[in-house]
Amino acid sequence: MxxxxxxxxxxxxxxxxxxxxxxxxxxxxxxxxxxxxxxxxxxxxxxxxxxxxxxxxxxxxxxxxxxxxxxxxxxxxxxxxxxxxxxxxxxxxxxxxxxxxxxxxxxxxxxxxxxxxxxxxxxxxxxxxxxxxxxxxxxxxxxxxxxxxxxxxxxxxxxxxxxxxxxxxxxxxxxxxxxxxxxxxxxxxxxxxxxxxxxxxxxxxxxxxxxxxxxxxxxxxxDGSIYRNLTVWAVPPEKRPTLVSVPIATRDRADYLKESLLSVLAQDFQEFEIVVVDDGSDDHTREVVEGIDDVRITYIRQDAKGISAARNRAADASVGHYTAVHDDDDIMLPWRLSTGLAALDGSHEATYGSWVNFDDETAQLQLHLTPVGFGRDLIAHNGQTPGHATWILPTRMVQELRYDESLSSSIDHNLAIRSVLSGLRWRHTQRVLYLRRVHKQQVSQTDGRRQRSTAILTRMNSTFSASFAGRKQMATRGKELSYPQHLRKDTLFAEYGAYLPDRLVVRSARINGLVGKKILAMDLHDKLDLIASDMDLDTDRPLAEAGGVGRIQWDDMVDIRAAGILGVSYEASQRSELTRDPEATDPRAWLQGRLGKALRDVKAAHPAGALLVLTAEGDLPWLQLDGRPEEHPVVLRRSMSVNFEENGRLSVLVLGVRHPRDAMPLLREAVERGVPSEVIAVSGASTRLFESYQQRGSDAM
Structure with missing residues (x-):
């Protein structure tokens, strides 16, 4: 050795x-x-x-x-x-x-x-x-x-x-x-x-x-976790071992399968393999899988033997230390794998989370929360188990326990309960981990009665060995388990809408910092809608640079992650509600956000502070701010600009003052000197003074 x-x-x-x-x-x-x-x-x-x-x-x-x-x-x-x-x-x-x-x-x-x-x-x-x-x-x-x-x-x-x-x-x-x-x-x-x-x-x-x-x-x-460097790691990609296997059992779901696979490839954690077991499909499933050029995908075809046999075949072929179960019609959110791995600690060998249902026709979203503390107590209370596509658990556990091939539905429910009886300890990640597609071909729609009866039988078996009093105590403890409190139902589309299927949304991306370099790396220059910058004129230091990219598809999100670009945020509008543009590609929305940040900066030091925003560009010599004393009313100077479309440009000069009245002399001097500027907005404790000034005009001064 x-x-x-x-x-x-x-x-x-x-x-x-x-x-x-x-x-x-x-x-x-x-x-x-x-x-x-x-x-x-x-x-x-x-x-x-x-x-x-x-x-x-x-x-x-x-x-x-x-x-x-x-x-x-x-x-x-x-x-x-x-x-x-x-x-x-x-x-x-x-x-x-x-x-x-x-x-x-x-x-x-x-x-x-x-x-x-x-x-x-x-x-x-x-x-x-x-x-x-x-x-x-x-x-x-x-x-x-x-x-x-x-x-x-x-x-x-x-x-x-x-x-x-x-x-x-x-x-x-x-x-x-x-x-x-x-x-x-x-x-x-x-x-x-x-x-x-x-x-x-x-x-x-x-x-x-x-x-x-x-x-x-x-x-x-x-930090009580086991695994680190999950999204950024100095080790070259070719030297990184496969940590997670993502098994996908599929049959005649080619129309859904591609987006399901792409959602895995777009993960912020990348050391995984995907094992697709085709359980005798008659459609173009093979073409869909082989049409995605990624060596981490393994395609296995077998004669139709049922979903349990397909999942067991995938488990036997898996080489990852952990298994992250995924379904062929669902969408894995980008943080799913890294979140599940980060939650593993010395007391828990498996993790799970919550999910959001989406209607495949209307894009309507519905949050599904799972209790914190999955175990025998929860099973005794109501038989509830974690959402299948939120699991991360040791692969050896799946290989040893196996899916019950005598069942045609509720096989995940059955395996989860048997894992608890085998001593596996589960931990809730406190996050939404995937989007579950609701459509007419789901097992819950086609075989719902058998699925419910299987769940009831499995629940009964899990508590059969306990006395009546023991089962009652377990159920009481299970009833007292809490749900994640910070997951909100009123912001579902804002948080998860950008990850819906391409045909349901119009999607855009916002890139922060080194925009030009990242755009070239991602090869998305033909989709670039704007480049914006915010410059501190007192220090000549750039405070922010952002790029807006429109018409983003799931293929693009995979390419962005493959290029190693992190920190990209996505926004979306429903295709049926195109009355607004995504904020990431709206130049005025970007300016509004930066103005809000500038105002917060001023108010942090001067609670009565305000902003005067002019359409002038660059430095204004007449302000004579170099070496200004501490009592000078101007406490912030920034130049903000946005280039968009072919020749579009918005540029403003932002002056932060200690009090709204301090902006009056600045505005008066700008008018007297004929500086080509226009008052766009004044924000602060009061705007009435400036509104009246604009109405009177410069002759009233």
Whole structure:
């Protein structure tokens, strides 16, 4: 088994000798049959590194977790030893490290690998090098971690958020414990505290270290999840393992299937596979699936054996650690997979959520909430189970329990209840996760009576072993379970309407920041409706840039995600209600939103503040605001512009003042100087003064 030792150091100008000494220390300690990579975050242009193949140089703005993750992904070794690298001080290293002890330390970690075949039983037996490091911040935090490369990438490596950069090792070990992968912690007889050899890391053993340790422990406790970097990950896509399988059983639903598949491909989490099992379709289902060019889609055709057999066939072909059930006529909301994975923790192995029904003809939406706390109590109360297409659960659980092939309906209800009886613990994500299409071909429409009777029988079986009093207590507890309180029924179209089928809505997209670059990456220049900007004239700093793209289809949403573009928001209008344009492509709506933001900025510092908006463009020299004293009435100057259609343009100058009366002299001076401007709007505590001024005209001043 090949082992790769990886560490990371941060250094700047004048630290060359410290880098070289640290490399010598490691190379003397690492056995000859181990690979070694030292990542270097360079904080200056003058650093000269020794010419060694062991170095992997990163720019200083790369986050610590991302650097470790890239180096781990580049490794072709079976096992990783991750060392918590120091911030190198200037000058020479003091003290030394006996090569014998160093080799013994690293080799002993390598010997403690449990060589089991594959997940879900991990390859790794994590070694945490710890002890009484009271002189530095490594107390109660591992100095080194031994982990298989497969397991490290399965957990998606170190958290790349900057808030956890100082607690990466502690956090990773905590996540492995939540996943059930750590069954012991080894305390080595001869420990090597590499960081202690570097005087720049030494801290007082009392309050300073204690505060740092408490802060790091709190950082780890705040987020109890297992998986990180779900939407943005530094690891190259080709190195990322498949974490989720999305099985789709289908028969004669070709007209719905394409949008169902596209909704999966448009997910913000992308490390999935789709397994489509065609249960003897007579329509063009094969052509629909094969018409989508994505290697993550597997198509399997079988003779018609029923939906349960098709789902079991898909489960047997799945390779993802988790299964996210999906139906061939439903639409998966873009955050469905990432939300379900993020909700997994040490107490729950499966997740679920709520959903919204939509009428396939009228686009009418209806919210369906599920209680928080699915388990035997809820089953005893009313037999309710989570919506099938909201599930994320271990694939092995589906493969072992299997769908009951003697049933033709309510098979999901049956499996969910049996999973609870098998000990699976479910957690509510508190979000809407998919749109359920209501149409005449649904099983609930064609086989509703049998579906209800199957559900009743399954519910009875789940509580059969309990006494009458026990069933009554369970039902009472189930009745007391709450529903998500923050999900609203009055904003359904605004929140989810943009993800309805193309034929039901007109859809637009809003892109924030680096609009030109993103438009080229998405190849949507022919659909660009506007580019808008908001510039602070006092600092010459752009505050916002946005692009509006119209006529967006589901194919486009997939392409946008494939291009790696995140943060795109979608808006829609029903095709039967085209009396309004989507806000994202309405230049006046964009300006109105930015004006509202500017007014809030002014009022945050000056509660009676107001805005004066002129159609002038750019700076106005007559304002003479450079070096203005603190009491000057103008507290904000912005230039906002929107380019739209072929030659359309809206441009305004926005002046923020402390009080509405302060805008009068500015307006008077603009008129006297003949500045080509027009009062568009005045917002603030009162507008009557300006309305009367406009009516009187400049002669009245």
């Amino acid at each position: 090949r082992t790769h030792v990886i560490t990371l150091i941060r250094c700047g100008e004048g630290q060359d000798s410290a880098v070289e000494a640290y490399l010598d220390l490691l190379t003397s300690a690492v056995p000859d049959d181990h690979d070694l990579t030292v990542g270097v975050l360079v904080e200056g242009p003058e650093v000269e590194l020794p010419s060694a193949a062991a170095f992997r140089v990163f720019p200083s703005d790369v986050r610590t977790g991302a650097a470790y993750n890239v180096m781990a992904a580049e490794s072709d070794a079976d096992f990783l030893i991750l060392l918590d690298g120091p911030v190198l001080p200037a000058g020479e290293l003091h003290g030394g490290i006996p090569a014998r002890l160093g080799r013994q330390w690293l080799a002993s970690m390598g010997r403690r690998v449990i060589a089991t075949p594959s997940l879900p039983t991990p390859l790794s037996h994590v070694d945490v090098v710890d002890g009484d490091f009271s002189r530095d911040v490594h107390q109660e935090s591992p100095l080194a971690i031994g982990v298989s490369t497969e397991d490290y990438l399965h957990l998606r490596g170190f958290d790349e958020r900057p808030t956890l950069s100082g607690a990466l090792f502690m956090d990773f070990v905590a996540r492995m414990r939540r996943a059930g992968w750590i069954c012991d912690t080894h305390h080595l007889a001869e420990m090597i505290d590499v960081a202690a050899l570097l005087p720049g890391l030494r801290l007082d053993p009392d309050e300073t270290s204690q505060r740092v340790r408490e802060r790091r422990r709190e950082q780890v406790r705040v």
